[in-house]
Amino acid sequence: MSRRRAPVRPSHSKSPKTAPAAKAATAGAAARPALLTLLVRHAHGGLYSLGQLARAPLSTLMTAAVIGIALAMPTGLHLLLGNARQLTAGWDASAHVSVYLKQGVGAEDAEHTAQTVRGRNDVAQVRYLSPDDALAEFRRLSGFGDALSALDQNPLPGVLVVRPAATNGTPGDIDALVQALRKLPGVEAAQLDVQWVKRLYAIMEIGRRGVLVLASLLSLAVLLIVGNTIRLAIQNGRDEIEIMKLIGGTDAFIRRPFLYTGIWLGVMGSGIAWALVNLSLWALEGPVSRLAGLYGSGFRLTGLDLSAAAAVLAVGTLLGLSGAGIAVGRHLRAVEPA
């Protein structure tokens, strides 16, 4: 360490020719703890690559914007799907199961069955419609009132209108409930009124898969974009890389700024994606709440929460780093001084 501190000019006096004035240089790294050295090197690599990116702001911005758009598309669609699921979850809770009682089941038996159903914890509410009530409702809603008057007896059975508990939102749970209700004594049939909710779920499952496929494809695109950017940077920096290698730069030292370039591009792309998604949501928010208002619903679009934003950042950073890593692995080794 003391030798390391020796001035560059060891002595003006004639030192013997064999004096190893430079022996200290072979000792290797400087007198600094290894971890601190590593940290300083990472800071150096990170800042240097940031500086390089800032030197060409337009091309940096364009690359980051392409990454941002690629990340924003699946993020936005995922968000819309989440909103749709939230919306249909509401509908699902309002989906009623109609339990048709057998003809001839009296009001007392019906009330007994209703009590049994109420006892289930996957049921929120049970309402009994007697044949007379059912007829009255049918008369009111169907518009066939006059035709019904022509019948000499009421053809409608008693009905239990069962509302599933809100916690049991998935179609599978409701199916199980319907099966159970069918097996109750005095029950003719049980039917989930809203078959279309199931269909909607199926459609949304397709949407979810679609977003997954799209996200995979666009992630690949981000990898290629970053990889290509880094490949070009390596080609442009060929001379510099050769010089670094000639004066003893390790592969890790030379690799580091390129990897950080990938990370920065990923981070900037994530930021742009976040902004784009929020901008789109803001544009959609007005019309959506107006539509919801027309349906008498207080529905509001949910935006990117903190954890989702963090996920976008993490994915973007990781993709940037991986893209850079692939490019560096493929192209840096080929640059050797000659």
Added chain:
Amino acid sequence: MIRFDAVCKSYRGGFEALRGVSFHLAAGEIAFLTGHSGAGKSTLLKLVALIERSTRGQVLIDGQNLSRVSRRQVPYVRRKIGMVFQDHRLLHDRTVFDNVALPLVIAGYRHREIGRRVRAALDKVSLLSKERLYPVTLSGGEQQRVGIARAVVHKPLLLLADEPTGNLDPDLSWEIMGLFGQFNRFGVTVLVATHDVDLIRRMGERVLVLSHGELAGDTR
């Protein structure tokens, strides 16, 4: 410091750049390597700097057999060596200071230490006043002196120079060679490849002559 033991280097296609070259350059010695162009001067230096590997024979640097140096160890061997090139090989997007500092940055020196050493090296080549300039604004001789400062800033054991005066006029060439002599007096082993026979004669130091890949003369 440098020992060549029956070293042969042939390139793909069969061209033999070096044929059975053996010599020894002791620590603290200075020698000039000369010969017609294509005689193998550059190849010999490249073998020392691990830019090329010998096909047969052994090259030892500071007692280390270069044929046993793995790819990962190459940078650490090169840190023992300072290299000066005919075309300077400076980074044109960095200042003189940053260029000279590069070997120290790579080796992980402290910031303050870097400043001290870089200024000392620039002082030695009389370019202290130009540390903030970019290489393009300097003359050819000045650029070469920056290259030399970069080569010695980390106090290498061995200084290699490949045609360092190739593009300079005789006065500047003499000045540059004087610098090499000066570093040698400080104890650095120096090997300079040049075809400038007049200059070598004036220096009056050991001369290795290569001819068609063979060592044709050694004035020691």
